[in-house]
Amino acid sequence: MLKIAVDAMGGDFAPEVNILGAYDAASDNEIEVILVGKEDKIKDFLPEKKELKGKVSIFNVEDQIRMDENVSSAIRRKNTSMRRAIELVKNGEAHAVLSAGNSGAMMALSFLLLGKLPNVDRPAIATVMPCLKGHFILLDAGANVDCKAEHLLQFAFMGDAYHKALFNSTSPRIALLSIGEEHSKGNEATKEAYKLLQETNLNFIGNIEGKDVFFGSADVIVCDGFVGNIVLKVGEGLADALMKMLKREIAELITGKIGYMMIKPAIKSFRKKVDYSEYGGALLLGINGTSIICHGRSSAKAIKNAIKVATEMAKKEIYKRISESLTITEDINEGKDSLNRLIYS
C-alpha cells in the first residue's frame, strides 16, 4: 500500500476535482490518499463511497497558497495545505505528494523541504508528452529559466534515468533541442552542452530541431526551462487551435456535418492521445523524494491519473535511481573535467 498526499486546495477547480480524483484513484487496491486542506470545505464535496472508507483520509490545514501568489512570500507561511502535504513525505507519512496549485511554490517548497539529491545542481520539471511514435520526455519544462551547459548536462542524466525507470528502456536516445542539427548550431549554452554530452556514456544522438520534436525522433529532449515551458505550451495551445480551425472548415461544407459524425470517434480518440490530463502531471527530478506538479486546470481525471503516476514513481523510487545513476556516472568518469564540473559545481 502506498500513501499519496494530495494538496486538496491547489488548482483552478479545487477542492472538488481533487477530491473526486482522489476517490477514483483510491479504488485501486494499492493506493491510499491523504487529502490535505481545510476539512470543512473538503467535507462538502466528499462522495458517498463507503467501500473506500479508510482509503481516503483528511489532514486538516487551515491556510492555503493562492494560484497567483508571489512565491517567496507564499512559501514562508507554515500552515498551508501545500507545505503540509510535502511535509508528510518528508516525515515518512506519505510516499509521494502532488499539487495542481501554484507551481512555482510547489517547486520551491519541494526543494526546500525534501532537499536536492547529491550531485544535482538544479532540479528540473520532466513532462511526458505524446508524439507520432509513442511518447517522449521533455525537460526542463519550466523550473530553470536561465541555464548553463552544465545544467543541461545534468538534465540529460536525470532524463536518461527517468526514461529507463518509466519505460523500462535500456538506452534512451537523448537529444538537445536546438535550431539546427549540426553541433555548431544553437545558443552558447546548447553549443557547449553538445560538447559535454559527447563525452558522456549517454546515448546522445545530437541536436533535434523543433519540427522533429513531435515525430518521436528522440526519447529524452533536453532544453532550458524557458524554452521547454514555451514548447510545452505551444504544443498544448496549437493542438487546440488546429482542431478549432479544422472544425471551422468542416462546418462550412455541406457534407461536413455527416462527415464529422463519421470521424468523430477518431477525433475523440485523437484528443485523448494528445490530452495532457491523460499523462498525470510532471515529475520534479533531482529532489530527494517523489513530488508531482499538476496542470493548474487539472480535471478530476487528470488528478486521478497524476495520483496513479505518483504511486508508480514512488514504488519505483525513481529519485533513488537518479541518484544512483549520477553516482555511477561520477565513478565512471572520474577525472574528466566536464563531469567534475557537473558534479562538484
Added chain:
Amino acid sequence: MLKIAVDAMGGDFAPEVNILGAYDAASDNEIEVILVGKEDKIKDFLPEKKELKGKVSIFNVEDQIRMDENVSSAIRRKNTSMRRAIELVKNGEAHAVLSAGNSGAMMALSFLLLGKLPNVDRPAIATVMPCLKGHFILLDAGANVDCKAEHLLQFAFMGDAYHKALFNSTSPRIALLSIGEEHSKGNEATKEAYKLLQETNLNFIGNIEGKDVFFGSADVIVCDGFVGNIVLKVGEGLADALMKMLKREIAELITGKIGYMMIKPAIKSFRKKVDYSEYGGALLLGINGTSIICHGRSSAKAIKNAIKVATEMAKKEIYKRISESLTITEDINEGKDSLNRLIYS
C-alpha cells in the same frame, strides 16, 4: 515595374522550383524576375512561355553556396549566385532579393552588402504565421540566438513598423513571448525587456504564453532567435504530426473512409491555411534593402508567393518605414535612458 533578383541555385529543389516559381510570378504585370545562377543549368528547366519573354532574364554566375556550407567561408567567395543576387539590389539593378538557400549565409551577406539601418543593432528575421484569428508576426525567428533586453526592444519596434506596413494597421498589439503573464515571469532578458517596453509608446500588451500564440492574442510576438526558431518549427512539425495522428485514427474506423472523403475539402483548405508556402518567406528586418529568406524546402508555389511578397515589400519600401519609425522613436524619447541604450549602443 519591380525587378526581383532570385538566387536560382538556392534551396533543396533548386534550380527547378525557383525557375517555375519565377515564371509564375512574372505573369504578374508588375513583376520582372532576374534568375541569378549557372546559365546552362537554368536553361534546362526554362518553360516555354513566349508571352513572358523579357520578363524573366538570366544573370550568369558560375559558383553557388551549398545548403550545409559553413557560413564564414561561404560568404567569402566572390562569385556565388547568392552574393551576386544581393549585389543587384545593392547596385540598384533590382528592388528586392530572395533565396531559399543557406539561410545563415543569406543573412550574413544581406547584412554585409546592404548594411544595417541606422539605429538598428541587430537585424532580425520576421515571419508571418497563421493562427485562429488571421495572422501574427513572429520575430526574431532565428537571426540572433543570444539576445539582450535591448535587442528584444529593437525587435518590437521593427515588428511594429512591419505590421503597420504589411497590414495597414495603426496600433498592432505587441507581446513578449514568455512563461507567464506576470511581468515577473521569464528569463533575465525578457524580464528586463518588459520594463523597457512599458516605457515606450508601443501598444505593448505584456507577456504572452506559448499556449496563446496560435490563438491570435497578439499581432507581433517578440522573442530571441533561438526561441523563435524553435516555436516556428515546432508549429510546422506539430501541425504535420497532428494531421498524421488524426488520419491514423480515422483509418481505424469502419466509417472512417467515407467520413474522410466528406471532410476532405475542409482538410485541404485547412492545410492551405497552415501551409508555410502560402506565406512566401521571411523578411530580414533592419537591413537597408529588401531581402527575403525562403524555406529550404520551398516549392515552386512558395517561391512564387515569396516573389510576390518581395515585390509588395519593395513597393512599400518597408525598410525605409522601419528606419523612419526608429528615428521618430529616438526623437520622442530623447533623454530616456532605456531608449538611449537602444539607440546608441
